[in-house]
Amino acid sequence: MSSLETIQRKLGISVSFVEQGGVQWLALDATKVRELAKAMNEIHARFITITAYQLPKDEGFRLEYHWDLNGQLLGFSIPLAGKSIESIFDLTEAADWIEREIHEEYGIDFTGREYEPLLLRQGETPGVNLRDVVAASKENI
């Protein structure tokens, strides 16, 4: 059984990985994020980062989680209907700063964890969407 099949089996899903631009992509539901982190730990994949995308209009956000498995880049695309998702920090220590950064940049809440003081902008307000702040400041000019 290949590593990719092992991941699918551990996540209990039948959808297959799709190779695109050297990345093996898998679309997942937000409820699977902690199972994903556990599966990645079990196969000794290295956590790289989370990328947040704000979708047009009121479509919400999309998060992309990335792990490295022996040089193979794995990408997991997770749409967010609201503005929260379970934190994986307790399972994946390396996700700490990027969860805090996304919280501070986009106002997305990673539930089940405590936030330390601001990472990105010392002295500012936590949990706001920076894009909205920038857009509002432009309107005021």
Add this chain to the structure above:
Amino acid sequence: MSYKIPMGPYHPALEEPYKLDMICEGETVIDAKLHIGFNFRGIEHLAETRNHIQVIALMERVCGICSNIHTLTLCRAMEGLTGLTPPPRAQYIRVIMAELERLHSHVLWAGIAAKLMGFKTMFMTCFEIREKVMDILAAISGNRVNYSMNRIGGVNRDITDPASILKMVEALEGEMARTVIPIFTTSRTARSRCAGIGVLTTEKAISCGVVGPVARASGLPQDLRKDAPYAAYAEMEFDVPVQPDGDVRARLLVRALEIMESCKILRQALAKLPPGEIHTEGEKFAFITGTSTARVEAPRGEVMYSVSWKEGSRNPARVHVRTPTFAVMPAIRWMVKGARLADTPLIQASIDPCYSCTDR
């Protein structure tokens, strides 16, 4: 009784903006908390207001030391969205620039580390050598810091006389083999100041997800140039130095050995530089809708760019940068735990942190 010592945000040793709050008992550090974000620039958001040419110039300014790596990774990601493939000569020039940048970054770090060790003669020697690397970079690109070498589908400048660059590299290699490498690998001063200090165990290195020389100094043999080769790295023969101890000395040794490996790669790339174009001249291209991801082994470790574009759009929809220091810095907390207070500047410097990258 414990007490707190705040160090920063203007760091006394590294002269960069970050803060380390250390809880001490006597002269021993019990715990530490890191604070960054004193110079956050919002470059990722700014990138969404730049077109495909402007965004390269912008991202080159994420970091003043590994500026070339940022444009290389960005261009590779954008090439994934345009279908352009750089010609072989461009791929070799990308390797040459990347290795020269690694040399200059490692030698710069070696100088700062020597200064923090109390070895100021070595600091002067390292900076003198670094100037020579900068001369080679300037001879190729015309610039000392932001080289403007990368473009979508290739590079902007050719190496017209590889033989002369090769001579410069060989002279540099000889000088480093005579001075920097033996001192860092065998000197008693370096050993007594660095051995057993700031240890990051293999288990903790895995847990923290550290990258680059810090990971390799903790026994993890990870290097994208070998694991997921890009540009012309698949055609180069080189070793990936790995040390098991995880202390400051191991980080010193890994970087010293990497300097010699970079020289080995440079000699091969300059000797085998293929003829031909340096970019896909005149080829029209358009961005497709989607996300493209690229990774490169920077001097400090893995850099990853995720670029998202909407077809017909002038600007990227999103540019996300994961810099190596962002991955490595949280591990400082574990390195300074149990250390003597006086060793903490050297421990912090041993990860070769880049706050410019972190506060992008």
